[in-house]
Amino acid sequence: MLRGRVLDSSFFSALGQLALFSLGSALFSGLRGGIFMCTLARLNRRLKHLLFHTLLQQEVHFFEVNNSGSLSSRLHSDVDKMGRTVALNANAAVRSTVKTFLMLGVMLNLSWELTVLTCIEMPLLAVLQSKYITWSKELKDQMQECHAQNKDLASQTVGGIRTVRSFNAEKEEVRRYSEALDQMCAVKRRSGIYSAIFLLLRRLVSLGIKILMLVKARSLISVGQLSIGNLVSFFLYQKPMSNNLRELLYCYGETMSTVGVISKVFNYLDRTPECKTAGEFAPEKLEGKISFRNVTFTYPSAPQDKPALKSVSMEVQPGKMTALVGPSGGGKTSCVSLLKRLYEPQEGEILLDGQPLHQYSHKYLHQKLALVSQNPELFSGSLRYNIEYGLKDCSIERVKEAAKKTNADGFISQLENAYDTDIGERGGRLSDGQKQCIAIIRALVRDPQVIILDEATSKLDVQVQHTVLQEVLSCGRTVLVVAHQLKTVEKADHIIFIEKGAVVEEGTHQELMAKRGRYYRLKEELFS
Incomplete structure (x- = not known):
């Protein structure tokens, strides 16, 4: 009876600690997510304000070279994508990095050999990710251009509806818009194919690493360097650890594939108008000669x-x-x-x-x-x-x-x-x-x-x-x-x-x- 009371007391004590840690984790997770989302909103507002202000300072020729649809896409879609990528990926990177180091310490304590095999997966996936980034970056740039062109085409057609109606050109405008949509769908199709190939190869690499780990675990158990309990514990940590590593690679890939969008936005922000700066001369009386x-x-x-x-x-x-x-x-x-x-x-x-x-x-x-x-x-x-x-x-x-x-x-x-x-x-x-x-x-x-x-x-x-x-x-x-x-x-x-x-x-x-x-x-x- 006495022993049962002690076990009950230890169980409820552990359960209370688990509940306390879970509550703290949920609280800090919510605070972290809320802070990053507030930061994202402020970042987007500031970037849009700065970009719009910079655009209005440019010379007229700048607006003749860059159509309104493209500039509107840069101001809204690109800034939103840039802010979302930076803020959300930073949030995920912080979370995954902390969890990765904590789990890595526990896994090294259980079996350093299996931990090394787990870590080998990361550089292999990084090589695949690098190749995929090279392909997807170009496609994402093309996608942004397609969005800008479609927006400009629709805006011109709707804005000039009187002219379109007067010349009975509705079918022609529908054809042009359909061709633009087909072009964008072709880019999306290529992007989907590349993504499917990348996911397949990533799964194959992960499967190969797991097979090697099982072979190594059998060898360690046979010589008494690893127990069944430790192996089970290791695998319980290994799966979320691999997920965290993949999330870090995904954040890196998303950030690198958005570099083109970010560079275009900052090119506009850094652009100096090609005209003389206005002075401060303002006489009280002006004749008008x-x-x-x-x-x-x-x-x-x-x-x-x-x-x-x-x-x-x-x-x-x-x-x-x-x-x-x-x-x-x-x-x-x-x-x-x-x-x-x-x-x-x-x-x-x-x-x-x-x-x-x-x-x-x-x-x-x-x-x-x-x-x-x-x-x-x-x-x-x-x-x-x-x-x-x-x-x-x-x-x-x-x-x-x-x-x-x-x-x-x-x-x-x-x-x-x-x-x-x-x-x-x-x-x-x-x-x-x-x-x-x-x-x-x-x-x-x-x-x-x-x-x-x-x-x-x-x-x-x-x-x-x-x-x-x-x-x-x-x-x-x-x-x-x-x-x-x-x-x-x-x-x-x-x-x-x-x-x-x-x-x-x-x-x-x-x-x-x-x-x-x-x-x-x-x-x-x-x-x-």
Whole structure:
């Protein structure tokens, strides 16, 4: 009876210790997993913020070379995959490493010979893993590219659904998307085949090691160096030990196969914009005199022997209206792009009130120099959000005042929620004329000193055009107009004719008509 009580007491004591250790293990496991998941969330947020900020600092040519689908995939899919791989694999590596060393100590105490055989499995699996990583890394890079292309293709098709529908191209777009999916499935199929071969070889290696261990264990038992009980204990530790080693190899393999994704993300993070850094110059008063001095410019994607502008020199006088005219492809849009610092000239310089453009503060320059294009870019959200885009602390009264100056307050008030009306993706719920009105209001609400109108009133009716021009020309603003409409050009104080990237002639409308040169011939061809 006494002995039974002692055994019961020892049993319950051991059971209590086991329960205590299990509770502690579960607690620390939960804490470890929670900490790593919180770290993963913070890492993803920080990486996405840094990458998005870096992308917005790049020059325009960068976005011409890299399509939006690819950049979106890098920003979301690649960053998520990178953060998940680093955080989760680090979690698994810490857990497996601790368990491996603890089990290794116990197994060495039971039989160092069998432990050596167990450890031989790891370098053999590492060789297989290395070969598999080489294959899978290339396939994973291809998979990421396929995802980016599919996303870009779907985005373009959905975004241009009006054009697709107008040309009855639905079947063609479905065919293109199906081909892209087939390409991605082919990559996945190859990846699956490689994975199956790797798993088969890994199982064969593990099976061979187990057979060797059993042969060695029989030899040790026969000479009395190993008992049956120790052999059973050894095998109870050997299986989780092998699983931990495989998990370490898997973490290493996953991390190495994601190196391509990680390198692309960090290449973007480390990329320096190929444009001059903006200065801090921000004078209280700006006259608005613009000077081009021997400006030569070639688009980065164009051949270097075909410049868009060739030693262009011209001046836009402050408080005056200057018109840029000429045939399509002559260089008018290139001049506007350089003024907005979307590109940098290879030779010469552009001055604003005698100071190079790049010396002005970025915020100051784009507040004092506003552009209204023929096809303005609007964003999803309310009318008010689009009008005060980029401005802080812009009151609704200021927005309404700018709208009234262009006679746009009437149609805005008739909308369901007036200035809070959602205009849809890229302003899809507005007509082309209404989009131009919103773009003009967006420019005027900034009270700029220089306004560039690139066919900005081409989709407005005559009365609204007249109102807009009156408002733009008021307050002594400098106005640069790129237009093909005769009445708009005739009102200009100065006209500059650009053809083949060079200034051919300039003067007033009467002076150029009297010369009977290129401006006169273009008027006869296009305006009459």
